[in-house]
Amino acid sequence: MVATISKIATGNGHGENSPYFDGWKAYEANPFHPTDRPDGVIQMGLAENQLCFNFIKKWLMHHPEASLCSAEGVDRFKETALFQDYNGLPEFRQAVAKFMGKVRGDRVKFDPDRVVMSGGATGAHEMVAFCLADPGEAFLVPTPYYPGFDRDLRWRTGVELVPVVCESSNNFKITRNALEAAYEKATEANLRVKGVLITNPSNPLGTILDRDTLRSVVKFINEKNIHLIGDEIYAATVFMEPEFVSISEIIEEVECNRDLIHIVYSLSKDMGFPGFRVGIVYSYNDAVVSCARKMSSFGLVSSQTQHLIASMLSDDDFVDSFIVESKDQLFKRHKYFTWNLSLVGIGSLKSNAGLFIWMDLRKLLKEKTFEAEMDLWRVIINEVKLNVSPGSSFHCNEPGWFRVCFANMDDHTMEIALLRIRTFMLKHNEAMVPGKLCRRSSLKLSFSRRRVDDFMSPSIMSPHSPIPQSPLVRART
């Protein structure tokens, strides 16, 4: 007989069997391409940053040694190919620490010796969970949150997630009450809470946590003597005021046990390099750094990539210009997109960061239920032909919100997406009672349900992918 395999392997902890597949399936079956498939579904469910590639490419062309392909570069090949030290190339850690500092306006300094590699932020999150919690213990996570956390923090670790419910009435702020309520709920369920995980800037909201909220969260974890994990992978995508505040800054301002503070970072969003798998765990706790280093063996960054990143991020001029350029591109794209949406009566949560907006379509629901949200979402995939992500997949407590990505396509594709929305809204408005143009009423936008992260569908194609047998682009939400 075929020997049995593990419960982890046969269970659904990977999170990919959720019902929200239709959008992705529709996209995969009919992906938009400007010339080959102009009527295809446009992917707006992928939080990728494609706006600065030309900028980066120029740097690469002028720095062939970064790719180890110049005469000077190849001489470094041998030592790079052999280098598997889990401490990482010193110059890589230094460059990453410096970059993290720059992204925070050099208001804080990061210690290269606390920089630990991991297999992307996906690997980083799992690693932190393994270090901080035992099976059956729990983390509190404010909603709405990135669906991939259900897999990354729970699947192989056996750790539980307890939601900290945030409400639209105060723009989804994390309140002390909400934290306490979640903590109590966990305790009642006999779950030992080991920490709080915040994403700042937020995915899917696109907002940053203000200073007061951050202080309040730090105060909370200190009182409860539990960990704080700050996922700051969107730190460099803050394109507008107010300025980003990192927990690394807060702990300089308030009384705090630093052994409780850990940051997860990655280059997948800020730089647009998800394929290079550069994940980082930065902890203020020596024991966690030591443990995480050993665990990083399970997901080290390829030394070839470490070398490339070290070269790139050591170039101060490049980094300074890149940060400015990236913010500029994101700002423009965000402004253009949200303004055009508002013209057709679609609003979104006011945001200043991230690669997406949190679109408010509550008034368009037939009724205030998640079933209505799903109906709304399903219809649009086939009519408006946009794949976006319904709020329920982010554990939002209120139906009617959708995350829509705007940085993973070129201008032309963006225009087409907007045209489709406009056309749809016009048709919809014509069908309405004359003279009554409700601001956010019955827009039958059924946004394709957001698939939890790395969904494997092998047929997902990036719109402009010249590599034969186009690689399947699968990204974190």
Next chain:
Amino acid sequence: MLSSKASSNSHGQDSAYFHGCQVYDKNPFHEVENPTGIIQMGLAENQLSLDLVESWLRKNPDAMGLEKDGESVFRELALFQDYHGLPAFKNELVDYMSKIRGNKVKFDPNNLVLAAGSTSANETIIFCLADPGEAILLPTPYYAGFDRDLKWRTGVEIVPVHCSSSDGFRITMFALEDAYQRAQNLNLNVKGVFITNPSNPLGTTMTKDELNHLITFAMDKHIHVISDEIFSGTVFDSPGFISIIEAAMDRSLENTDIWSNIHIVYSLSKELGLPGFRVGMIYSNNEMVVSAATKMSSFGLVSSQTQYLLSNMLADKKFTSKCMKENQKRLKKRKKMLVSGLKKSGIECLKSNAGLFSWVDMRHLLYSNTFEAETKLWEEIMCDARLNISPGSSFHCREPGWFRICFANMSRGTLQVAMRRIKDFVERSSSSSGIKMSCPQNVSSLSKKLLSNWVCKLSSANGDEQER
């Protein structure tokens, strides 16, 4: 405050295998800059053929420069994070794997799952096959890293299959049954048997008989066989390499249940000498395993930059053929040098035909047939001969006195220095003056600690090496 995984030493890195490397790091040998430093003979790396890879790179700058036909593919690669892997890369990998097996086996790229090195691949396959508290049988001696890779975060137990020098450390049916019985006695549900073929640290390939015993055993017990074949490209002498899959095919087992219970782990770290690039993989004919492992690979994907480089390299069939042939020649020569050098010092090695190391018999140099004596000898070799070699106890060998010595991670000149040092050491040891050395404080106290750990482990659980 932290998890029990973080607070314990179940990471398995408190062994002489790892600590030796740390001591080496503080005083590394360099022909010019530090000629009295410690020579690293504890790292199974292959540096003998990197010049071939380098010269390929010089002729193919595109692959490193992320270009294809003069056009940059940077953007596409930077975005590519599909956990199915770059199709071109997987196609080349299956061809390459087939080539190493003399083209006797054909692999399907859809059954191949990429991982960040074989470290990640091994952990992932265990996560897929066993639940926490279940057990895997593992023939000794085995690679020290398995305590971390297979057990640490998975919560799975290892039950050693005792192999002894009297059998040439071959895996016998008796040893397998004995291990299985011990597991049963401990109320452990055995999910599979894990072999390394060619063996680390023995440097031998498994015989047809051994493979057949294994398959029969696994069929009988309805358990998995995981075959870590990461050294399959380092076979430099006869007998040739037989993969577990080939052995199963020879028995026409393709349409039977065991076919879905066989899984291979592979990596490009050993024969190509690219451990830094973190290219590991799992191959399985079990659809569910492939599906689960693929999803798990999100935690440790191979950098797209690296996938692209290597898919180009492996696509150059002339290059790979040349590399394989040349590599075998060089490994054979280098091993011969080590073996004859040791022989001059009165030290014999287990006869081997693969790997980047020799399994060396130093039992006659022990002051007593104990692990305490082995640790003392290890310490002396580290401090007096200034060689970092790995004691058999760190590979869970049951008999004291065996050491693994690597030969492919250094220049010829360095190996000559090492051989001279061993000769001098042995002469000094046997002379009346004996060894006069003062070990650094950290090494002596370390070896005491290691010894006590090892002895404790040996005496636990019915006198077996059952450890957690």
